[in-house]
Amino acid sequence: MQETKDFIVRGVTRDGFIKAAAIESTQLVEHARQIHGTLPLATAALGRALTAASMMGDELKNENGSVTLQFRGDGPLGAIVTVSDSEGNVRGYVQEPGVELPLKAPGKLDVGAGVGAGVLTVVKDIGEREPFSGKVELLSGEIAEDIAYYYVVSEQIPTVCALGVLVDVDQTVKQAGGYMIQLMPGAPEEIIFILEERIKEETARRRTVTSMMEEGMDPKQILEYMLEGMGYTELYQHPVRYECKCSRKKVESAIVSIGREELKRLYEEEETIRVTCQFCDKEYTFDKAEIGEMLMNGK
Numbered sequence: 169m170q171e172t173k174d175f176i177v178r179g180v181t182r183d184g185f186i187k188a189a190a191i192e193s194t195q196l197v198e199h200a201r202q203i204h205g206t207l208p209l210a211t212a213a214l215g216r217a218l219t220a221a222s223m224m225g226d227e228l229k230n231e232n233g234s235v236t237l238q239f240r241g242d243g244p245l246g247a248i249v250t251v252s253d254s255e256g257n258v259r260g261y262v263q264e265p266g267v268e269l270p271l272k273a274p275g276k277l278d279v280g281a282g283v284g285a286g287v288l289t290v291v292k293d294i295g296e297r298e299p300f301s302g303k304v305e306l307l308s309g310e311i312a313e314d315i316a317y318y319y320v321v322s323e324q325i326p327t328v329c330a331l332g333v334l335v336d337v338d339q340t341v342k343q344a345g346g347y348m349i350q351l352m353p354g355a356p357e358e359i360i361f362i363l364e365e366r367i368k369e370e371t372a373r374r375r376t377v378t379s380m381m382e383e384g385m386d387p388k389q390i391l392e393y394m395l396e397g398m399g400y401t402e403l404y405q406h407p408v409r410y411e412c413k414c415s416r417k418k419v420e421s422a423i424v425s426i427g428r429e430e431l432k433r434l435y436e437e438e439e440t441i442r443v444t445c446q447f448c449d450k451e452y453t454f455d456k457a458e459i460g461e462m463l464m465n466g467k
């Protein structure tokens with residue numbers, strides 16, 4: 169397993185009315201950039217979506233749970249899909265990694281225009297029953313706002329979400345991270361007021377997650393700062409990574425799932441089938457004998 173500096177920290181306020189998480193995701197976003205060869209716009213869009221997925225997945229209590237985020241917009245980046253396990257380890261891809269658009273402002277990538285208008289689908293699989301799935305329209309395509317909007321509409325949880333990916337001049341990822349602050353039912357007005365004021369202040373000063381990270385703040389310090397005066401206590405922290413869970417066996421069952429007819433056609437027409445994992449670019453090949461075996465064993 170690769171060494172990593174990336175980690176998630178999670179905490180609550182003493183009264184239990186605010187839940188919060190923050191993450192440093194620089195290395196996992198850089199890892200994604202290397203796998204997919206993304207240009208800066210796609211690096212930022214995919215990076216933000218990976219960062220959000222990690223915080224959302226990490227929140228799941230059950231061991232084999234997962235959270236999938238699907239951004240389906242009409243912008244030139246195409247679909248963005250990210251998946252996190254319940255430890256916050258993520259994988260993902262963007263349909264068009266090589267898209268470029270004019271900057272929105274000096275140094276600001278126009279992720280919203282890249283993603284476009286469309287729908288965000290969130291699927292939470294907690295390993296039992298049907299997975300929970302929620303769907304909202306994309307508010308801005310800027311990812312963080314869309315996630316916050318999802319929580320408000322689909323889960324009725326007032327949420328502040330900030331995500332940032334700072335791409336260096338050589339196109340590598342210089343900083344990536346985010347935080348998510350959520351209000352629990354019954355939170356007193358004064359807490360909401362303090363939090364709103366803090367966020368207004370930060371916005372007015374144009375302070376972003378990545379600018380805080382550039383100042384040397386880590387996720388712990390970002391949460392302590394954002395929730396200062398609100399009785400914040402840390403619950404835990406742990407490392408997170410870019411991690412694909414594909415295997416030959418899983419690819420095989422995916423091939424079998426295309427149906428007997430189609431499999432038979434492949435067996436007759438192809439010498440080998442090549443399947444490339446969308447998440448990690450690993451290639452799996454199956455020869456005629458193996459396809460024949462799937463045909464015999466499959467129902």
Ligand SMILES: [Zn+2]
Nearest residue numbers: 412414445448
């Ligand atoms: Zn893979």
